[in-house]
Every structure is written in structure tokens, then in C-alpha cells.
Amino acid sequence: MADRYHVKLEKESLIFSAAHFITFGDNICERIHGHNYRVFAEVHGTLNDNQYVIDFIALRDTLQEITSELDHHVLLPDSHETIKVDAHDKEVMVTFEDRRWVFPKDDCIILPISNTTAELLARHIGKELLRRFELKGTTAPDKLIVGVDENEGQWGICELDLDS
Numbered sequence: 001m002a003d004r005y006h007v008k009l010e011k012e013s014l015i016f017s018a019a020h021f022i023t024f025g026d027n028i029c030e031r032i033h034g035h036n037y038r039v040f041a042e043v044h045g046t047l048n049d050n051q052y053v054i055d056f057i058a059l060r061d062t063l064q065e066i067t068s069e070l071d072h073h074v075l076l077p078d079s080h081e082t083i084k085v086d087a088h089d090k091e092v093m094v095t096f097e098d099r100r101w102v103f104p105k106d107d108c109i110i111l112p113i114s115n116t117t118a119e120l121l122a123r124h125i126g127k128e129l130l131r132r133f134e135l136k137g138t139t140a141p142d143k144l145i146v147g148v149d150e151n152e153g154q155w156g157i158c159e160l161d162l163d164s
Contacts, residue, residue, distance in 0.1 A: 005053050006143075010040035014063055016071040018109075020116040023082060029096045032074070035150040037118075039067055039125060044143035054138065062132050066125055073109045075116045085110055118156025122148040126160045 019034040041063055045053045076085045076094060086093045092108045094101045113120040126146035133140065140162055147157040 004044070005047055006042050006044040007053050007056065007059070008040060008042045009056065009059050009063065010038075011060065014039045014060075014067050016067040018070055018073050018075050020075040022115050022117055023080070023096065027082070027097065029083070029099065032101065037067075037070075037121070038149040039063065039122075040147045041126070041129065042143075042145040043141045044145075045139070045141040048139060054141065058136070058138060062129060062136070063125075065132070066128050070109060074103050074107055075121070076108055076110045077113050077115050077120075078110050079112070079114045081114070083115075118148045118150045118154065119158060120156070122146045122156050122158040123160070126158050130160065130162075 015036055015038050017034060017036050019032055021030040021032045023029045041059065043054045043059060047053060074092075076092065077083060078085060082096055084095045086095075087105060087108075087110060090105055092103045092105050092110070094103070111121075111124055113124050123146070125148065126144050129146065130140065130144060142162060144160045144162065145157060146160075147155045149155045
């Protein structure tokens with residue numbers, strides 16, 4: 001059996017504060033609220049010529065870029081079945097049944113996800129991390145695990161298996 005390697009990065013600086021709300025059940029929509037989200041990433045793969053899976057600095061800096069972009073925004077889904085997000089030049093109008101919110105456009109990030117759960121935020125961050133690795137010419141890992149903690153111990157974790 002071949003040796004297996006992975007690195008894990010979890011730093012105090014990998015935190016972002018953001019507002020969101022989710023739906024669950026048939027028609028329950030939370031009130032808008034915020035979290036101080038923490039993020040970790042595990043990168044699995046073979047050792048490169050430098051004898052490491054990935055450069056910790058490159059991983060840290062790329063993950064920091066992503067979390068910084070999410071920081072201090074309202075996170076909104078672009079493909080939810082019942083939360084409708086309508087972006088205009090200067091504002092974003094969001095509706096759910098008879099509820100309505102209007103936000104300044106610069107305060108919002110509309111994410112390519114169906115709900116702003118910790119699990120789907122982890123998937124989004126993982127996919128974005130992989131996209132940026134590719135742009136920077138970083139070798140793609142065999143597997144990437146990203147976790148998003150929304151409340152000191154409540155982790156949503158996504159495992160992206162790229163070896164298959």
C-alpha cells in the first residue's frame with residue numbers, strides 16, 4: 001500500500017463575519033442573523049518535487065482571499081426554490097412568501113448555491129479554492145475537505161473527491 005499524505009490548515013485568521021438566513025422544512029424561513037464563521041481546509045495528494053502536498057503559504061493565502069471576500073456581507077443563494085433574489089444596479093431585493101428584504105448591492109454576495117447552510121458554504125469555498133489553484137497553476141489535489149463552523153463547534157463539512 002502506498003503512503004498517503006494530507007495537510008490541514010486551520011488558522012485564527014480564517015474567519016469571516018456574515019449575515020444569512022436559510023429555509024428548512026416546508027415553509028420555515030429563519031430570521032436574518034449573522035455568524036463569525038471559521039474555516040479549515042485539508043488537502044490530500046501525493047508529495048511533489050519539494051516533498052510536500054501543497055505549499056502551506058499558497059494554501060493559507062488563497063483561503064484567506066476567499067474568506068476576506070465573504071467578510072461583512074449578506075450571503076444570498078442564487079438558486080433557492082422559494083427565496084427569490086433579484087439584483088438591480090444599486091440594490092438587491094429578496095423575497096420569501098410574504099416577506100421582503102432590500103439590501104444595498106455592495107453589501108451582498110450572491111453565491112452559486114441553493115441555500116446558505118454551512119455545508120453548502122463549505123462546498124462553495126472548496127470549489128472556489130480549486131478554481132484559484134487552477135488559475136495559479138497549482139497541482140490539483142486528490143481530495144479536498146473544507147469545513148465551515150458557524151457557531152463554535154457546529155461544523156458543515158464538504159469533501160470534494162477529485163481522484164475519480
